[in-house]
Amino acid sequence: xxxxxxxxxxxxxxxxxxxxxxxxxxxxxxxxxxxxxxxxxxxxxxxxxxxxxxxxxxxxxxxxxxxxxxxxxxxxxxxxxxxxxxxxxxxxxxxxxxxxxxxxxxxxxxxxxxxxxxxxxxxxxxxxxxxxxxxxxxxxxxxxxxxxxxxxxxxxxxxxxxxxxxxxxxxxxxxxxxxxxxxxxxxxxxx
Amino acid sequence: xxxxxxxxxxxxxxxxxxxxxxxxxxxxxxxxxxxxxxxxxxxxxxxxxxxxxxxxxxxxxxxxxxxxxxxxxxxxxxxxxxxxxxxxxxxxxxxxxxxxxxxxxxxxxxxxxxxxxxxxxxxxxxxxxxxxxxxxxxxxxxxxxxxxxxxxxxxxxxxxxxxxxxxxxxxxxxxxxxxxxxxxxxxxxxx
DNA sequence: CGGCATTGTTGCGCTGAGTACAACAATACC
DNA sequence: GGTATTGTTGTACTCAGCGCAACAATGCCG
Numbered sequence: 028x029x030x031x032x033x034x035x036x037x038x039x040x041x042x043x044x045x046x047x048x049x050x051x052x053x054x055x056x057x058x059x060x061x062x063x064x065x066x067x068x069x070x071x072x073x074x075x076x077x078x079x080x081x082x083x084x085x086x087x088x089x090x091x092x093x094x095x096x097x098x099x100x101x102x103x104x105x106x107x108x109x110x111x112x113x114x115x116x117x118x119x120x121x122x123x124x125x126x127x128x129x130x131x132x133x134x135x136x137x138x139x140x141x142x143x144x145x146x147x148x149x150x151x152x153x154x155x156x157x158x159x160x161x162x163x164x165x166x167x168x169x170x171x172x173x174x175x176x177x178x179x180x181x182x183x184x185x186x187x188x189x190x191x192x193x194x195x196x197x198x199x200x201x202x203x204x205x206x207x208x209x210x211x212x213x214x215x216x217x218x
Numbered sequence: 219x220x221x222x223x224x225x226x227x228x229x230x231x232x233x234x235x236x237x238x239x240x241x242x243x244x245x246x247x248x249x250x251x252x253x254x255x256x257x258x259x260x261x262x263x264x265x266x267x268x269x270x271x272x273x274x275x276x277x278x279x280x281x282x283x284x285x286x287x288x289x290x291x292x293x294x295x296x297x298x299x300x301x302x303x304x305x306x307x308x309x310x311x312x313x314x315x316x317x318x319x320x321x322x323x324x325x326x327x328x329x330x331x332x333x334x335x336x337x338x339x340x341x342x343x344x345x346x347x348x349x350x351x352x353x354x355x356x357x358x359x360x361x362x363x364x365x366x367x368x369x370x371x372x373x374x375x376x377x378x379x380x381x382x383x384x385x386x387x388x389x390x391x392x393x394x395x396x397x398x399x400x401x402x403x404x405x406x407x408x409x
Numbered sequence: 410c411g412g413c414a415t416t417g418t419t420g421c422g423c424t425g426a427g428t429a430c431a432a433c434a435a436t437a438c439c
Numbered sequence: 440g441g442t443a444t445t446g447t448t449g450t451a452c453t454c455a456g457c458g459c460a461a462c463a464a465t466g467c468c469g
Contacts (some may be wrong), residue, residue, distance in 0.1 A: 143342060143346070144339060144342075146342070147338040147339050147341065147342035148335060148338050150338065150341070150342065150367065151334060151335075151337070151338035151341065154371065155334070168379070169375055169376070169379060169393070169396060169397050169400065170400045172371060172375035172397075173368060173371050173372045173375055173397055173400045173401060174368075174400065175371075176341065176367060176368060176370070176371030176375070177364060177365075177367060177368035177371065177401075177404075179367070180345065180363060180364050180366075180367030180368065180371075181364045184360055184363035184364055184367070185360070188359070188360060202360070205360060206360050206363075206364055209360065209361045209364045209365065209404070209408065210364065210368075210404070212403040212404055212406070212407040213368075213400070213401070213403055213404055215403070216403040217400065
């Protein structure tokens, strides 16, 4: 559950025999070979050489293979107060990872609506966080919901665009800044 | 699959022995009594007096009990071209239904994140439709995604607000108009 | 009246995600 | 060497959703 727990093994019991990376890589390989839906969790753990139960020691769900890193960023953003002008820093230190891989290879992985669905959940999570913050800062509930959701959409649109562009060819912070700039008129009007 | 098929039984084989309403009502009763998660599809069909398989003749999934009516509206909106200025008519003829019931009794139904998740999916669907339309009308992809998502959020925020206000005490078209008005500055700036 | 196509209903078996939990293994610390 | 801690595994389970073949009830047409 704890990120990087295998690195910070100061306090210890039995050391981890397998890593999050091992399972993640096995999963991505299989997704590319057989598609996402066509790959069961049993398939993944077989290739990784661990028991099926172990998968859930590392990931809360199948889709978590893609999203766990992103979700940690949302956690951090929320913990920091979900300030709108902090959203630009959401992109800092973002590395091409399994999520970017998924966006790029969505067709080959037969991801279909899966990415859309999971993206929608994150959009909404960021949107809710921003909305809560905006309401606390005095904005009306309805406007806060709408403006919040728009910011969530900006983040996801930027990440998707950045990933599809090759995750390295363009700089994510720049793309995100562009997406957030679209919303400037909203913040000005509803300040 | 066809809505109101039991009414338009001009062309016929075996007539429907049970109705969508019967199952929907049984489901909502049980959701109120035992919570959403605590109610299995078998529970629902037992109370409705039909076989488990029959549930899926009427609803594509458990959550569909809440959302099937709303989804049909999105279908119609998409079929009509997803024009932004047609969104205001999304609310026309909206009646308090099982979805409104869910919003109002979310606590008692122990809906938890369920409504959030499913709402997010519809937000995204509307957002994608609007975005596609905006791109076709010449808007840049990134801006279209963001502006589209914002409109999706406006619709869902309005419906939720209207439902929670008592679904009848306020007029949905008015609430929706208010939500859409929040986004006016965006359309003006990116026309 | 009697077959026939059509449509709805039911039962059954199955896959696969996700949960719960107890048994067991490997480490650090004392 | 014992003990607490932490990771790993096996097993059993619930439940959503899919597929499908058998069966039932209707209208139609001869």
